[in-house]
Amino acid sequence: MDTTEASSSSSSASADAAAASSSSAAGSSAPGTDEDRSQLIAQLQSITNMESTDQCRFLLEAHDWNLQTAIVTALSMQDEGDRHQTRGSARFAEDLGVQPNYQPSRRTPRAAEPAFARTLANHQVAEAPVCGCRASWLASGWTTGNNLRLLLDGRFYIDELDSDSELDPVNVVDPLADVTALEREIDERFGRSHPGFFQGSYREASNHSKRELKFLLVYLHSPSHYLTENFCRGVLTSTAFTDFVNENFVFWAGSVRTAEAFDVATLLRTVNYPFLGVVVPLHGQMVLVHRIEGVLPTETVITQLQTAIDAHGAELIVARNERQERAQSQLLRDEQDAAYQQSLAADQEKARRRQAEQERLRAQEEAEAQQARAEEEAIVARERAREDKKRVLAAEPAPNTPGTTRIVLQLPTGSRLERRFYVDDTLQLVHDFVDTQNTGLTNYNLVVRHPVRTITDLSTTLAQEKLVPNALLLVQNLDA
Template sequence: MGMRCNYHFLAIYTFIALFFPFIDRFWMESLSTQQRRILSEYQSITHSEDVPNSIRILDENDWDLETSVQNRYIPSGYKRQRYKRDATEDYDEDNDSPSSTSALLGHSGSSTASSSTAQRKPKWRILTAFMWPFNFVGKITWHIFHYSVRLIYRPTITPPRRRDPRSEADRFLQNFESTYGTIHPDFFSDGGYMQALKTAKDELKYMMAILCSEEHDDNDTFCRQVLADTELLEFLRQHEVVVWAGNVRYAEAYQVSNILQATTYPFVGIIALQPPTSNSTSSSMNCQRKMVLMDRIEGLTSASSIVRRMETVMQLVDASLQSLREEQEQRETERRLRQQQDEAYLESLRADQEKQKQKEAAEKAQVKRELRARLREQYIKYLCQTIPEEPTTAPSSSNSIKSVTKINFRMANGERVLRKFKADDTLKDIYNFVEAYPYLKEMEEGRTVNYPSEASTSSSARKNISPIGRPESYVHRFNFSIHTSFPRKVYEADDNRKLADEEGLWPSATLIVDTIDNEEEDKDDF
């Protein structure tokens, strides 16, 4: 079914394509050269492709082009109006001779042309009546084919991509400078027309909107001379006028021309804040103020004229604009003052918070040190209870001499202490003794005044210590090291290394105790 429809449409289209050119050729060959020229102009004005209908309308209006264009929608049989023109329209100003347009349209006034037209009139009416059925069938066939093709094939139409206002502003600036040079007002380039309008409103400035059109003869003179005038440029710079310009060939500038109702180019619009009315208050003026077109300059003008028109507008608006500027400056001053006060308050608050943090950190560190000192003291007192008794050697027993070593300690404070240890004692037992020695010494001195040079640490002295448990979750770190004098060899507090296995500690040795600082002790003790 679909294939049949396609064949029918193809046959109809072939018939139209083959038959209609012969009909048009038949109509055209029966016309004179002058009539063909009038017909061509009529079709270009009305965009009509129907040759027989166009000839019929021209024939009914005596081949008057202007009257035919005006009466083309009036049906046949109705009275048509003849449009009279000014008497001076068909004559040139120089020699008062008929113009070329009048001669072309057949308004020479010769009786020959009129009589010739009158003789052809019945002939054309008979021919039009004869060809009317063919014309009617052709129109119906063409419309059927046209709508059928639209139903079968609908091409996708993608509208042209519209440029954003910033791109259009950049494009206009590049084209302007490439054509007229770089001496021109400082055109607004941070956006489009609406952005320039917003900038002028927010900053309480005047705005000048310039619309150009290359199709007008005065455009080149205006862009090359008026916009480059030194007086105008200095005036715009001095008053900080926001200047926006565009070419009506671009989409945004065309919309602006409709908004400002520009009819003649070049166009200059002077825009400013609307002056307040007599019954408007300052607060309502600030809330409802808007930018309005105060003056418009259409067509070619001079730079001094634009300056004078700007000065006239400024005389009307400057008072209210200055009042708004003072209010804005006062608000800005108050805002900066509040901002400075807020910054000073926040700075003081941050300093107080920092001091409070440092104070809290110092208190926490102090509490931690005190706790560590108490736990350390508790642990050392616990060591005093766990240190084994100092072994004794009998003079007659050789085995007991081999199982005991004498170690001479030189403490960090310069004091010398002699202590015996068993062979199976470990290096950590040595460290525990040195750590607990000050407490053992205090207990010994509390029991007797004359304390011997040998730290016997007798059981009677340790009995004075009350039972103390080992502190929980406490990791003890020794704040000293033990080493030999020469060659220097440091012994670590190892619970698995026995004294009998250490060369240099058996059967006697001299060890030096040096104090060390544990910076990470506060963090790792518990």
């Protein structure tokens, strides 16, 4: 068995013995006389070897003068207090985004007494959340009974929860509603002249402080603490404090009766109330650089806050300058990128237009070449057709040959063609004759002049069209 286990066993045995020997003095109701209280204090001190009678009185008062539960708490605190002192602190720091500006040290069990003694010296019973915080308490430290919670720095928080309560903080915690409720409570009790509360959770306030590079002032409100009313009336609602805080801080407030503020109080190792903590965003972390606990004159509070600002404001100025330099560098890069993209887009547009023009020219050249080839092919085809028609066309009859007629063809240019045909020849032969001449005509009609009529049927003979013994035909260019 190691030392811890031996100590735990001894503590348990002592607690059992104490419970058996003092059952008559461990009732749930408080003793009626000072002598009865002194006897209970003496018994607790004798059993637990506690050095301070004030500590014994505090434990007995916290447990409504129930000696048995006070003994269990005291012995368990001695055995387990230091071993659980720092449990969960790293997790809370990570969850809440705060890094204290000092590190917890390893201490012997008896070394937990100074924080405890400071609490007693102020006659303080710190608040615990009214509901929904059992999981938070168990993660923060360790339980010693139905209503006493030992937290990271050895302080004691008394809550009013029944031991059978199964409230789940995940389901009931609403940071914005908590802040709104606290602000409404302060408005109703002390007036509306106070710093503007950040409307959101502590994490959101921390992130806002980081973004704006502003100091974060944390106010932890303990509704039943005997100094709270003096602080709220004398400091929190004073015009000087309100104006100073609104100008220099992001102000986040929380009641330690709520889960989130309770965890923040644990993380910041609050000893006394009211509590003000100055938190600074440095190198991406939130660092607690100054704390004010208890009630001080408004001028003193403002002076201390100003001192904290003076001590660490230069770091924020450096951070702001670095952020501004980064922003300017980023702006310059963005402008350069924009100019580059604009130039690139202009070059791409020029290239696109140039390519489009080249493609247009190629298409035009190809179309022209194709047209030239088509025209050349048409010329060749017409020449071949003319030669074919020359071979088919019979020799012109001699003058005065019986059964012939003289046909005169007037071209659109005014020139004339003349030839003799047999009266039984068709108009197609006249048409072919025109085609064999170098007239350049390809699409035309033959029109009788008197009376004017267009010959549409080229299969009729000259006799049928009454174009004998001579006739004048107009060649009408249909492409003109």
